[in-house]
Structure formats: structure tokens, C-alpha cells
Amino acid sequence: MAHRQWSSCAAGVPPALNIKGRHMLDLTAYLPQPFHMKADKWEITSPVPSVETGKLITGFQALQAEQFRRAQAGEEPLVTDTIPGWPTTLQEQADLVLGAGEYERLTNEGCPPAFIEAALLSAIVYWGNGASEEAVHFYQDALREQRKTENSARPKAKTRKPSKNGRPTGKATP
Structure with a gap:
């Protein structure tokens, strides 16, 4: 394998990585950002x-x-239905994933x-899938579809038919 020579920079370091010079690779654009959500009037942010x-999120999602x-x-x-180290209450889980004190604030x-x-x-879906909003949309769409299926499978409540003469059909108790 041929060794690449960087003639335009000091000590054979590519210009983007030349720390002592003016060129430095800015990784900010490649780093994950907090996940912002809105639920009705509440704005909720899950920090990186x-x-x-x-590790806990990944393990819980895998389970x-x-x-x-x-x-x-x-x-x-x-x-x-849990993994070692995973909090047991909604408040503990929210504080872990959404940030300390977020449950109380909300x-x-x-x-x-x-x-x-x-x-x-x-x-959890967002972070467990590499900070993917597409994964969250897929998850939410699947939940909506599941609710539709569950609602259509529920038996309808029986309604009473009115009597033909307008009088109640049940016997009155004295």
C-alpha cells in the first residue's frame, strides 16, 4: 500500500488536521444534537x-x-421485562432519558x-437508532396503525332499539 505524502502541511498531517496551523477540522456538524419534541403545548428536549x-437505552430497546x-x-x-440498571418508574426513566428534573418540570x-x-x-427510539428522526416517525406511524387495528377489532357496544310503540321495553320495578 502506498504511503500518501502531504506536501502542503507540517509533519505530514493533512491540512484539516493541522492543529498548529489555521486549519482545523470542526466536528460540530458531525456530533449528535439534543432531540427536541413537542407534545401539545409542552416542549420536551432529550439531551445527548x-x-x-x-448503553442502557440500547439494551432496553434490544429487549x-x-x-x-x-x-x-x-x-x-x-x-x-427490564435490563440491569434500567430505572423502574416513569419518573426515573424520564430523568435518565429526558434529563434530570424533566419529569418534575413537566x-x-x-x-x-x-x-x-x-x-x-x-x-429511546431516537437515541437507540443513532439519533434518527426517521426511526421516530416509523415508530409513531406503527403505533397509529396498531391503534387503528385495535379500535376496528373492538366489538361495538350494543345499543337498545326503541320500542315500536314508544314505551320502555323493560319492566318497571315497584
Whole structure:
């Protein structure tokens, strides 16, 4: 393999990496940014997770994917529904993924827990898929489709037919 020579820079370092010179590679555009969401009137931001939090998110998402796969295949679910280190309450999970104190802020502002949970799960999908908004859109679309299917499969409530003469059909109790 031929060795590439950089004649226009000091010590054979490419110009974009020449720290002592004027040229320096700016990585800002390549770094992940916080995930911003809106749920009704609440703006929710999930900060870039630490390495430890990222590992937990990835492990939790992998567990959920395996549970889903098993359910679709008609297999028994895994015995556990969590991973070591994963918080157990919605507040703890929100503080881990959405940022410390975010759950308290949102509940104090009147944000429903269902909105917080939706933001939490969307952030998990976002970070677990490499900061992908497309993955969040896919996830949300799948949830909408699942709700439609569940709603259409529910039996309709029986309605009483009015009597032909306008009088109640049931016997009155004295």
C-alpha cells in the first residue's frame, strides 16, 4: 500500500488536521444534537445521552425488540421485562432519558403522564437508532396503525332499539 505524502502541511498531517496551523477540522456538524419534541403545548428536549445512558437505552430497546419478535412469532415472552440498571418508574426513566428534573418540570406544568411516556419512548427510539428522526416517525406511524387495528377489532357496544310503540321495553320495578 502506498504511503500518501502531504506536501502542503507540517509533519505530514493533512491540512484539516493541522492543529498548529489555521486549519482545523470542526466536528460540530458531525456530533449528535439534543432531540427536541413537542407534545401539545409542552416542549420536551432529550439531551445527548452519556455513554452509560446510551448503553442502557440500547439494551432496553434490544429487549423490547426481542419481546416484540417473540410475540409476533407466537413464542413465550422473556421472563424479564427490564435490563440491569434500567430505572423502574416513569419518573426515573424520564430523568435518565429526558434529563434530570424533566419529569418534575413537566408534571408541575400539568403535562399528562401519557405525554411524558410518549416523549420518553420516542427519545429511546431516537437515541437507540443513532439519533434518527426517521426511526421516530416509523415508530409513531406503527403505533397509529396498531391503534387503528385495535379500535376496528373492538366489538361495538350494543345499543337498545326503541320500542315500536314508544314505551320502555323493560319492566318497571315497584
